[in-house]
Amino acid sequence: MKKFSLRRLICAALAGTLLAASLAGCSGQGTGSTGKTVVIGAATDLKTLDPGHAYEVYANMITYATYDMLFRIEGSDIENPKPSLTTDAWSLDDSRTVYTFPLREGVKFASGNELTSADVVWSIKRVMNLKSNTAAHVAGIKSVEAPDAKTVKITLKEPDASFLTKLASNAFCVLDSKLMKENGGTDAEDAASTDKGQAYLDKQSAGSGPFKLTSWVKGSELVLEKNPNYWGTSTNVEKIILKEIPDSNTQIQMLDKGEIDIALTLNADNIAQLKGKNNVEIKTASTAVCTFLLMNNDSKIGGPMANADVQQAVRLAIDYQGLKTMCGEGATLPWSIVPQGFVGAKNRPDNYQNVEKAKELMKKAGYEKGFEITLTAANFDTEGMKWGDIGQKIQNDLKQIGITVKLETPEFSNILDQYRNGEIPFLLMHWSPDYYDINNQLAFLPGDTVGERAKWSAEGHDDLIELGNKIIGEADKEKRTQYSQELQDKMAENSPYAFLLQHPKTFAVSKTLNNVAYNDLSKIQLAEISIAE
Amino acid sequence: MGFIKRILKQKNFMFKLGIVICLFWAVVAILAPLIAPQDPVAQDLSRRFMPPSGQNWFGTDSLGRDVFSRVLYGSRISITAGLITVAVSFAIGILYGAVAGYVGGVVDDIMMRISEMIQAFPPLILAMVIAAAMGPSIVNSVFAMAIIWWPNYARLTRSIVISVKGNDYVTASKLMGASRLRILFKEILPNSIGPLVVMSTLDLGNAILMFSGLSFLGLGVQPPTPEWGAMVSDGVSTFQNWWISTFPGLAIFTVAMGANFIGDGLRDYLDPKLRNQL
Numbered sequence: 001m002k003k004f005s006l007r008r009l010i011c012a013a014l015a016g017t018l019l020a021a022s023l024a025g026c027s028g029q030g031t032g033s034t035g036k037t038v039v040i041g042a043a044t045d046l047k048t049l050d051p052g053h054a055y056e057v058y059a060n061m062i063t064y065a066t067y068d069m070l071f072r073i074e075g076s077d078i079e080n081p082k083p084s085l086t087t088d089a090w091s092l093d094d095s096r097t098v099y100t101f102p103l104r105e106g107v108k109f110a111s112g113n114e115l116t117s118a119d120v121v122w123s124i125k126r127v128m129n130l131k132s133n134t135a136a137h138v139a140g141i142k143s144v145e146a147p148d149a150k151t152v153k154i155t156l157k158e159p160d161a162s163f164l165t166k167l168a169s170n171a172f173c174v175l176d177s178k179l180m181k182e183n184g185g186t187d188a189e190d191a192a193s194t195d196k197g198q199a200y201l202d203k204q205s206a207g208s209g210p211f212k213l214t215s216w217v218k219g220s221e222l223v224l225e226k227n228p229n230y231w232g233t234s235t236n237v238e239k240i241i242l243k244e245i246p247d248s249n250t251q252i253q254m255l256d257k258g259e260i261d262i263a264l265t266l267n268a269d270n271i272a273q274l275k276g277k278n279n280v281e282i283k284t285a286s287t288a289v290c291t292f293l294l295m296n297n298d299s300k301i302g303g304p305m306a307n308a309d310v311q312q313a314v315r316l317a318i319d320y321q322g323l324k325t326m327c328g329e330g331a332t333l334p335w336s337i338v339p340q341g342f343v344g345a346k347n348r349p350d351n352y353q354n355v356e357k358a359k360e361l362m363k364k365a366g367y368e369k370g371f372e373i374t375l376t377a378a379n380f381d382t383e384g385m386k387w388g389d390i391g392q393k394i395q396n397d398l399k400q401i402g403i404t405v406k407l408e409t410p411e412f413s414n415i416l417d418q419y420r421n422g423e424i425p426f427l428l429m430h431w432s433p434d435y436y437d438i439n440n441q442l443a444f445l446p447g448d449t450v451g452e453r454a455k456w457s458a459e460g461h462d463d464l465i466e467l468g469n470k471i472i473g474e475a476d477k478e479k480r481t482q483y484s485q486e487l488q489d490k491m492a493e494n495s496p497y498a499f500l501l502q503h504p505k506t507f508a509v510s511k512t513l514n515n516v517a518y519n520d521l522s523k524i525q526l527a528e529i530s531i532a533e
Numbered sequence: 534m535g536f537i538k539r540i541l542k543q544k545n546f547m548f549k550l551g552i553v554i555c556l557f558w559a560v561v562a563i564l565a566p567l568i569a570p571q572d573p574v575a576q577d578l579s580r581r582f583m584p585p586s587g588q589n590w591f592g593t594d595s596l597g598r599d600v601f602s603r604v605l606y607g608s609r610i611s612i613t614a615g616l617i618t619v620a621v622s623f624a625i626g627i628l629y630g631a632v633a634g635y636v637g638g639v640v641d642d643i644m645m646r647i648s649e650m651i652q653a654f655p656p657l658i659l660a661m662v663i664a665a666a667m668g669p670s671i672v673n674s675v676f677a678m679a680i681i682w683w684p685n686y687a688r689l690t691r692s693i694v695i696s697v698k699g700n701d702y703v704t705a706s707k708l709m710g711a712s713r714l715r716i717l718f719k720e721i722l723p724n725s726i727g728p729l730v731v732m733s734t735l736d737l738g739n740a741i742l743m744f745s746g747l748s749f750l751g752l753g754v755q756p757p758t759p760e761w762g763a764m765v766s767d768g769v770s771t772f773q774n775w776w777i778s779t780f781p782g783l784a785i786f787t788v789a790m791g792a793n794f795i796g797d798g799l800r801d802y803l804d805p806k807l808r809n810q811l
Binding site: 248249267269270272273319322325326379384386388389391392393395396406407408409410411 | 574576578579581582595596665668669751755756757770771772773774
């Protein structure tokens with residue numbers, strides 16, 4: 001009898017455990033389906049979530065949800081950053097170099113610590129001293145001070161019309177300095193070697209944003225939970241899960257089945273599967289990412305590609321409308337270095353392609369019979385559009401004017417050094433701005449970063465450089481627009497670049513979500529999403 | 534010719550099917566320019582992603598190219614690459630293995646350890662590393678495959694040579710004063726070749742598969758050259774356009790299967806115990 005009862009006891013215990021486990025499982029799923037959790041599927045490039053180091057394309061998507069900055073992009077309005085931690089009473093002095101930012105009252109970090117000007121100064125100094133990937137954003141800063149607990153004063157070396165745009169990026173995220181100091185963070189001069197904050201910030205956030213990071217497994221899953229101490233108004237979303245799903249077809253299937261709410265990294269061609277589904281909305285947003293051809297201006301490297309007439313012949317021979325068709329809905333054709341959304345942006349005129357004129361230019365350059373050249377188009381894509389496909393299209397178009405293009409498709413990482421050193425004769429590349437202002441595009445000027453990569457030296461281009469300098473500091477928007485358009489007109493037909501496409505972003509969202517806004521800096525505005533009740 | 538006639542008289546259906554399939558692809562490869570309805574690299578952006586129809590039997594791809602014509606042309610690259618890989622590995626492997634097996638001793642030990650070093654790596658990974666290091670191209674990926682493939686032949690040749698070299702006719706030849714080279718090439722190798730031929734036929738399918746694999750990963754041919762593996766890869770990102778991947782996939786499948794059927798048939802034919810059952 002005793003033995004029997006023991007066995008029964010074990011059975012009962014087992015059954016009880018199973019029951020409890022299954023109940024727990026149910027309740028876990030329940031929170032998801034009752035509409036408090038948003039699940040996003042995407043193929044991101046996240047390497048770190050430390051705002052001082054993060055440079056990856058999707059970094060701002062997370063830091064925008066977990067941190068506050070002095071200024072912030074709201075919704076999709078990337079052109080006009082709005083005061084966030086500071087108030088409308090911020091000011092700029094007459095020399096246009098000294099900014100004074102009064103801080104918002106009553107802002108607390110997720111930890112419960114109060115946010116003061118000391119935190120802002122500490123965070124910016126840390127980024128300046130880390131000299132990491134975001135260094136370019138803070139390079140123009142001469143000093144950053146805290147006159148009192150609720151005021152921050154930033155002094156620039158030179159006037160910079162793009163400074164507010166820079167303020168709205170992850171380089172200026174405000175960290176909880178008390179918490180960070182306890183966990184190895186430092187803003188000292190030697191922070192580059194002594195700061196140990198990154199490991200901490202990859203596990204949890206230390207900000208005052210609407211959400212806080214609660215777990216992150218690199219390349220797999222990231223979880224954000226609502227910050228109970230958030231000062232602003234927040235939506236009804238309690239939890240956001242970002243799942244890494246490299247394959248876009250899998251994202252589409254999971255979205256269709258309701259396993260994820262947003263499929264973020266799709267392309268125009270495979271999104272067609274979702275057309276006509278009534279539980280899903282397809283969205284197209286604009287990005288500032290442009291693909292362009294780089295023709296090396298040094299004849300020792302570029303050979304015939306260094307010839308200005310050949311460069312213009314290439315620009316004239318390309319079938320831009322065909323490229324636009326391939327790129328899908330929302331694609332635009334930039335005239336030169338300034339993409340739509342930036343001050344004064346111009347589009348390429350319709351019917352720009354002119355094969356006859358291109359042939360004449362080839363003749364003028366002494367290449368009537370054409371030549372052979374290798375086009376390097378890495379095994380890579382821009383917003384889902386394969387560079388190999390663009391390369392084959394260019395190959396096809398240039399055949400008409402006698403240029404025989406041999407296509408090479410190495411891995412992207414294998415050509416980066418060669419690209420940066422300007423060693424590739426003919427290259428397909430893309431440019432994704434670090435901050436969303438025309439100043440960032442001036443890297444394409446002769447003698448500047450990208451100009452050097454095309455071996456396009458500053459010599460003899462004083463007019464372009466002078467225009468660039470005017471644009472950098474000009475405060476008046478009308479004048480800036482005028483300078484911008486003048487620069488584009490000058491560079492469009494006389495530079496070693498052929499700008500091809502400005503790529504749209506295509507993604508799909510479950511109809512249970514409201515207010516899914518997209519901008520190219522912070523991608524999806526995670527903190528603005530709400531769930532339909 | 535008697536050899537071929539006897540083979541064709543075999544009752545083994547699979548073997549004949551294999552020969553038919555391989556002959557079919559050989560003819561397609563040779564006549565591709567004549568039978569392909571369209572230029573395999575001609576783009577037509579107004580006809581992207583067209584499903585199979587009367588105009589495009591196998592549909593069109595992301596640049597509006599005719600998949601049918603590309604599959605036909607693709608046979609040239611894939612089959613040639615497979616043949617060259619097997620031929621090069623066969624030649625290197627037989628020489629290497631014969632020397633190792635015939636000379637024996639320390640030389641044999643050293644030679645075999647070297648070949649084992651190559652075999653210690655997973656074949657596809659090693660081929661990928663070599664092809665990636667040398668830069669993607671047809672020649673480089675064929676070279677990479679030959680490098681990882683020859684030790685198989687070397688090992689088989691060595692073991693056959695060791696078993697054959699003790700036979701009476703070898704001893705007789707030695708007594709008559711034949712040179713070592715003569716013994717190796719006139720007596721031993723001709724009597725070892727059967728299993729090697731079987732192996733190379735079986736390998737042809739594998740080589741085509743691996744070459745397609747390398748191209749699928751972007752390490753083989755460069756666009757716009759039509760190649761089956763690269764074509765399968767083209768279609769993967771837009772799976773709803775199933776025809777882009779399916780037809781070149783079927784081509785790889787049939788040619789690999791055909792080569793395997795022939796290999797199996799030859800093995801059975803050369804095996805005296807099975808010969809009568811065929």
